Amino acid sequence: MSLDSKPVNHVVASSDIVSEExxxxxxxLDLSCGKYFSMDETASAIWRAIVAGISxxxxxxxAGTEGAVNSASILEFLEKLVGFGCLTPSDAPGSTSIDSxxxxxxxxxxxxxxxxxxxDLADLIMADPIHxxxxxxxxxxxxxxxx
Amino acid sequence: MASAQDGSSLSALRERYATxxxxxCQTVLDFADQKFGILPAKxxxxxxxxxxxxxxxSPDYADLCARAYLPEFVQQNSSDRQIRLAILDKVxxxxxxxWSAASPGMGNVVAALAERDLRGAFDPDHFIWYxxxxxxxxxxxxxxxFDSRPAWEASFPVRLLVHWSAxxxxxxxxxxxxxxxxxxxxxxxxxGGAGKSGTxxxxxxxxxxxxxxDYVAIEVIGDRVxxxxxxxxxxxxxxxxxxxxxxxxxxxxxxxxxxxKFEFDFDKxxxxxxxxxxxxxxxxxxxxxxxxxxxxxxxxxxxxMMALAPSCLYQLSGSWKxxxxxxxxxxxxVPAFHLALSENPTEIAHAIRAFIEKxxx
Numbered sequence: 001m002s003l004d005s006k007p008v009n010h011v012v013a014s015s016d017i018v019s020e021e022x023x024x025x026x027x028x029l030d031l032s033c034g035k036y037f038s039m040d041e042t043a044s045a046i047w048r049a050i051v052a053g054i055s056x057x058x059x060x061x062x063a064g065t066e067g068a069v070n071s072a073s074i075l076e077f078l079e080k081l082v083g084f085g086c087l088t089p090s091d092a093p094g095s096t097s098i099d100s101x102x103x104x105x106x107x108x109x110x111x112x113x114x115x116x117x118x119x120d121l122a123d124l125i126m127a128d129p130i131h132x133x134x135x136x137x138x139x140x141x142x143x144x145x146x147x
Numbered sequence: 148m149a150s151a152q153d154g155s156s157l158s159a160l161r162e163r164y165a166t167x168x169x170x171x172c173q174t175v176l177d178f179a180d181q182k183f184g185i186l187p188a189k190x191x192x193x194x195x196x197x198x199x200x201x202x203x204x205s206p207d208y209a210d211l212c213a214r215a216y217l218p219e220f221v222q223q224n225s226s227d228r229q230i231r232l233a234i235l236d237k238v239x240x241x242x243x244x245x246w247s248a249a250s251p252g253m254g255n256v257v258a259a260l261a262e263r264d265l266r267g268a269f270d271p272d273h274f275i276w277y278x279x280x281x282x283x284x285x286x287x288x289x290x291x292x293f294d295s296r297p298a299w300e301a302s303f304p305v306r307l308l309v310h311w312s313a314x315x316x317x318x319x320x321x322x323x324x325x326x327x328x329x330x331x332x333x334x335x336x337x338x339g340g341a342g343k344s345g346t347x348x349x350x351x352x353x354x355x356x357x358x359x360x361d362y363v364a365i366e367v368i369g370d371r372v373x374x375x376x377x378x379x380x381x382x383x384x385x386x387x388x389x390x391x392x393x394x395x396x397x398x399x400x401x402x403x404x405x406x407x408k409f410e411f412d413f414d415k416x417x418x419x420x421x422x423x424x425x426x427x428x429x430x431x432x433x434x435x436x437x438x439x440x441x442x443x444x445x446x447x448x449x450x451x452m453m454a455l456a457p458s459c460l461y462q463l464s465g466s467w468k469x470x471x472x473x474x475x476x477x478x479x480x481v482p483a484f485h486l487a488l489s490e491n492p493t494e495i496a497h498a499i500r501a502f503i504e505k506x507x508x
Contacts, residue, residue: 018468020475022448027456029471032254038453120457121467 007056010078013088019047028086034121037086042069043113045105046077050087055094062098063106073112084117165259168251172260172267172278174244179233179287182240186233192216194377195313195320195364198229201305204239205293211304217379230284230312234305238292246276257465266311268465273297277465279311286312298405303362303378310463317367319473322459324360325374325425326350328503332358332374332425334481335433336454342433342488345387346495351413352391353496355503356422357381360413362462365427367476372427381416382408391492428503430455430483441498443484451483 016032026044028037039047049059056078060071081087186202188209193199194216203209237243250271251259260267266279273295279286286308290296296304310320324335324347335343347360358364358376366373384407385395393400399416400409414421432446432454446454456474460467484502488495 018471020452020471020478022452022475022478025447025449027449027452027475029456029460029467031467036453036457038449118453118457121461 007060007075008089009056009092009094010050010082010087011053011090011092012051013082013085017086019051021048030085033085034119035084036118036120037081037084038116038118040111040114042105042109042111043077043115045102046074046113047081049098049102050078053095054098055096058094058096058098062103067107067109068111069106069109069113074106077113077115080115084115164251164255165262167248168256168259168267169263169265171244171246172265172276175276175278175287175289176280176283176285178242178244179231179235180283180285182235183231183233183285186235190216191229192218192377194309195315195318195366195375197313199309199312200229200231202231202233204233204235207293208234208236208296208304211296211301215302215304215378215380217377228284230286232286232288232305232308232312234288236290236292236295243289250274253464257467266465268307270297277307279308281312284312301404302380302382302410306362306463307465309377311466313364314466314469314473316469316473317476319365319470320362320377320459320463321365321374321455321474321477322362322462323430323455325358325363325427326355326499326503327357327422327425328355328500330422330424330426331428331503332356332422333428333499333503334374334430334455335360335486336430336451336458337432337434338454338458342435344381344383345390345492346433346486346488346499348381348383348387348413349391349492350496350499351417351420352393353493353500355496355500356420356425357413358422358425365473365477367473367480370480372477372480374425374427375423376421379412379414380410381413382406382410384408427477427481428506430478430481431486431499431502432483433486433488436487436489438487438489441489441495442487443498443502444487446483446485448478448483450485451478451481454483 017028017030019026019028024041024044026039026047060074063070063074065071078087183202186204188203188206190201190209190212191198201212235243251269253268256267256269268277274291276289288305288308324343325332326347335346337343344360347357351357358374359378360381362378364375364377388395388409395409399411402409404410430451452475456471459474460470463470
């Protein structure tokens with residue numbers, strides 16, 4: 001993939017995104033929707049780099065264009081995390097100081113970063129009557145009542 | 148497509164709604180504060196080292212709690228304030244404030260109160276509010292009537308208020324089974340149906356001890372994790388009892404309950420099986436298999452977290468951020484193993500006994 005156009009940086013989407021690391025692997029929880037994200041070692045290394053403020057371009061360049069983990073798979077993974085609501089694009093300048101261990105891991109990983117999504121808590125959290133409120137009439141009149 | 152103005156309007160509406168929720172909860176807390184002294188039934192329990200004084204508008208609810216909780220009257224630290232938990236219903240207290248607007252969602256209540264230093268939750272199916280104010284050391288559970296409680300309430304009544312009031316950064320409750328021997332123990336973690344309760348019951352029948360098969364109090368002390376019992380009962384369905392050679396007609400077994408499970412005081416079923424405390428040595432993630440013998444293999448911390456966290460956070464709502472962190476500290480402190488269960492309950496119990504005595508084979 002060409003990196004002629006500089007890719008946008010990414011940051012953690014909000015304070016509702018919390019994560020815990022276990023021997024190099026992350027479990028991420030989105031408190032706003034109750035979804036869990038379980039990341040393998042490669043995905044976790046990329047997540048750790050993003051949380052540390054590494055720029056997307058630096059990550060992509062470090063991965064190169066060959067191998068299972070390359071610039072394309074990294075950008076695809078980051079877009080997936082944006083779609084999940086874990087990350088958001090950012091105009092802020094990112095850091096370029098990638099440590100050698102991460103470069104080594106990206107070079108030697110034999111599969112692209114993977115993340116599993118679990119939504120056990122989602123139905124507890126997602127009910128939101130605000131969406132059902134008729135704004136013209138004002139809360140607490142529901143849309144069905146106002147119609 | 149939504150305009151920026153629409154977004155702003157929705158945001159303002161959401162803020163008004165959150166304020167309304169908060170104001171209502173403050174009114175209910177004030178009401179509970181005023182009425183607590185005249186509530187007709189009171190009980191005191193010690194959970195995670197904190198003294199919880201329950202007050203009930205319905206004496207029937209006191210009976211429910213007395214049946215479920217262990218009567219542990221430990222001398223509390225004199226510097227600790229006793230925490231008051233009021234369980235109120237509209238039938239017994241007709242002047243109880245009511246929420247007369249659209250039912251909020253769980254997320255609305257949790258977020259609205261967390262931003263204002265309260266904890267809260269709302270059960271829209273049973274129209275029950277749960278509110279806790281740590282600064283006032285006061286919690287309140289508000290429901291339409293005693294009969295409007297959820298079917299599962301009898302197993303662990305007032306669970307959210309107890310969970311919030313007894314928790315700290317190092318203490319809380321965990322949704323897992325436990326087995327132990329000579330003060331050392333293991334957690335049994337995983338989704339429902341994985342074999343946690345059956346394995347726990349098999350263990351105590353075969354000479355192991357337990358702090359509980361469903362919820363236990365935990366404390367993380369550096370790299371150590373301790374588990375203590377707080378609930379009196381275990382549950383098992385008729386098939387599970389039969390598999391262990393137990394007949395459900397014994398007077399020890401009550402029920403069946405709403406899950407078609409029989410409830411029983413496990414220390415009465417097997418005297419001496421309830422331990423006061425266990426130093427936890429491992430998290431076991433059981434899985435039913437067709438193997439001749441049970442076997443253990445290491446599990447990653449990520450796998451242990453995914454076995455523990457979903458059910459813990461689902462069952463114990465309203466403090467997810469803090470509980471996620473506490474569970475992570477448990478997982479980091481204790482190694483995890485997959486446990487492939489054989490079809491022989493006695494063999495399973497012996498395998499776990501050997502694991503506790505000698506570590507992973």
